Amino acid sequence: MTTSIWKATAQKSNFPPLQGDITTDIAIVGGGITGITSAYLLARSGRKVVVLESGEVGGGTTGDSTGNLYSMIDKRLHHIQSKWDKETAGKVARSRTAAVDLIGELVRKYSIDCDFKRVPWYLFSETNKKDETIEKEIKAATDYGLQVEELQELPLPFSVSKAIKVEGQAQFNPAAFVKGLSQNINSGNCSIYEQSPVHHIEKGDKLVLSTPAGKVTANKVIMATHTPKGIYALQTALYPYREYAIAAKLRSGDFPDGIFWDTEAENHQSMRVYRKNGENYLLLLGGHHKVGQEDHYEKFFQRLEQKARKYFDIDRIDYKWSAQHYKPSDGLPFIGESADDNIFVATGFSTDGLTYGVLSAMIFDDLLNDRGNRWAKTYDAGRFTPIKSAKTFIKENINVAKQYLKDLPGKSEVDSLTEVKPGEGKVIEIDNEKWAVYRDDEGKVHSHSAVCTHMDCIVDWNDAERTWDCPCHGSRFKTTGEVIEGPAYSPLDKRKMISKE
Ligand SMILES: Cc1cc2nc3c(=O)[nH]c(=O)nc-3n(C[C@H](O)[C@H](O)[C@H](O)COP(=O)(O)OP(=O)(O)OC[C@H]3O[C@@H](n4cnc5c(N)ncnc54)[C@H](O)[C@@H]3O)c2cc1C
Known part of the structure; x- marks a missing residue:
């Protein structure tokens, strides 16, 4: 069985399923970090909100993530600078910093028991082949007021050629955060229903969401489902990839605090430690591929285990899991109103969506309360960027066309x-x-x-x-x-x- 360390150790939430028909102002589909933070902010600003979650709060990709929070991005800030421009990359870094800070504030305010901790973020190359990437990222990060350092050594059991360290980033237990926040939403303004999958949305002046045992009629819908449900033109600009993770219990030794990204390992790897009840776990993630396009999937777990055992004294692999992310065609997520009036989407987060999910909630809170948001335009879900998207768009859509040949x-x-x-x-x-x-x-x-x-x-x-x-x-x-x-x-x-x- 595959299950993440967060889901396996999370407390059960017990919101009821929806029974009967209700009306609300804003219906949120999905109770991951995006849906629950949106519900929290909108209920706080006085809006009436209903959350419909098909399974359990925090039980989607949020509960399968690594739990790292950072201003940087998987695709690298310097790529955004060259694909877009310096101003856009600056907005990405600053908006993400604001989202990480909000998570820190909420954890403090409600004493959410989710092991939130400020740690440094590192990106390193094992040989000098990727030194240039590191150098470009150091330069980009320095431009945006981040506290950056260049290093030639890291406290890891293998040598590195070059590394960038960014101070003041964070880690937490993502499922515990979402469950904890869901308990602190203004219950006068918000109802959460679990085991309530939305299987249809009827569009019109009002939006009617159908679940197995009831309907919700709403003025606005936030589709916080990681990728929008149903058919949207936007899906031609979103590419699904799977990635693998293990949580290996250390028999001896320890792993340093921090977010460690190896830019050179096969398809990039991410490492962190999670300490709980006297046990130290090394979390190792990597090995991404397009969803549904491999012959044998188990090999990705085996490779992670081999790497963990090569460098660390591993007692046993207690948890292994895999999860999905959606790459956007032009490097930026899509956050805002979709082509369907009054339906808002938040998607294309790559592997950076804990922070982008909270940022989406901040943007929705402003947009739905008719307040301006300084980042909304950058991430606008209706943007059309043929030149910036062209290379990835063509490659990925040829790939999709080839999959249809299997029919x-x-x-x-x-x-x-x-x-x-x-x-x-x-x-x-x-x-x-x-x-x-x-x-x-x-x-x-x-x-x-x-x-x-x-x-x-x-x-x-x-x-x-x-x-x-x-x-x-x-x-x-x-x-x-x-x-x-x-x-x-x-x-x-x-x-x-x-x-x-
Ligand atoms: C291996 C891996 C590691 C990652 N690590 C990190 C990390 O360290 N840091 C980071 O920032 N990002 C990370 N990410 C990305 C991050 O996990 C996601 O982008 C983020 O969790 C998305 O949150 P969400 O709330 O939008 O989606 P989800 O958490 O997937 O929530 C969507 C919810 O919608 C519900 N739902 C779906 N359909 C319906 C329906 N029809 N009706 C009702 N409910 C429905 C689902 O059950 C689910 O609970 C990682 C991704 C992967 C794949």
Whole structure:
């Protein structure tokens, strides 16, 4: 089983499911860091808010993240300077600093028990191949009032060529923060419902959100679902990637405080320590790839474990998990009103979304209260940036087009059900229809249409998590067909398959 250290150790929240029909001013879909912080700020400013969460508060990507909070970005500030300009990169750094500071204030104000701590952020290269990246980032960070230092050594068990250190960044337990904040929202102005998936939004003068046991009628909707649910043109500018994580219990030794990013390791790696109840855990993350486009997913965990054991005295790997992020085409997230009137989105956060999620909440609080926001224009969800987006847009959309070729007749992973072993999933073609077939450990076959219910792409079997993952826009489904995450609203179609046993 894969589960994150945060989710495995989090206290259960117990908000009820929605039963019956209600009206509100603002409906927020999703109870991650974006949804809960938005609810907190909007309720504080006197607005009536309802949060609808399909599972548990903090149980989405927020609870699968690393818990690092920083002004810098995964894509690097100097890339934003060259793709956009110095002013935009400055806004990114300053707006993110403000969001990290707000988290610190909320933790203090409500004494949220989430191990929030100020720590430095480091980006380093192991050999001189990436020194130039480090040098450019030092220069960019210095431009924006951050406290920057260049280093040639780090307190790590391997040598580094060059590193940048930025003081005053932070770490916390993300699930504990979100759960803690959800307990401190003005309950006169806000109701939270868990186990209440929104499966449809009827658009009109009022917006009507349907859940299994009730409806919410609202003036405005914030889609805080990590990526917008349903079909939006914006999805051509969002690219889903998965990344892997382990929490390894240290038998001896320790790991220094700080956020450590290795720019040279295969596809970039991130390291931090988490200390709880006398146990020290090394969290190691990395190995990203497009969702649904690998043959074997377990290898990403194995690589992380090998690296951890090479350099540290590891007792055992207590938690392993993977999670998804959405890269934006022009390097900046999309925050604001969508093409649908009165529906607001917050997406394209890459792996920087704990801070961007809180920043989105700050922007929504201003926009929905008719106050100006100095960063709203930079992140405007309706922006059109063909030149800045072109390279990534073309590459990623050719990739999506190729995934549709898997739907061509005759493309089948196996010829008969007998070839699907216990614990395995395969796409099989019967009478020109593609089926996602899973055989459980007891030998029972579970079959669904392999056609993703978002935009008809063929799903792919993920052997590490036993899920069906869509390679086009990142929707993921359980072996029972239910949606786990991504833009799809509906489960995989469960029709009776004519046996090919
Ligand atoms: C491996 C990894 C590590 C990361 N580490 C960091 C980090 O250290 N620092 C950082 O800043 N960022 C990090 N990120 C990014 C960050 O985790 C995310 O960007 C952020 O958590 C997004 O928060 P959110 O609230 O927008 O989405 P989520 O936390 O995913 O919340 C969305 C919620 O919407 C709910 N939902 C979905 N559909 C429906 C529906 N139909 N009806 C009702 N509810 C619905 C989901 O159940 C979920 O709870 C990381 C990402 C990955 C993949």
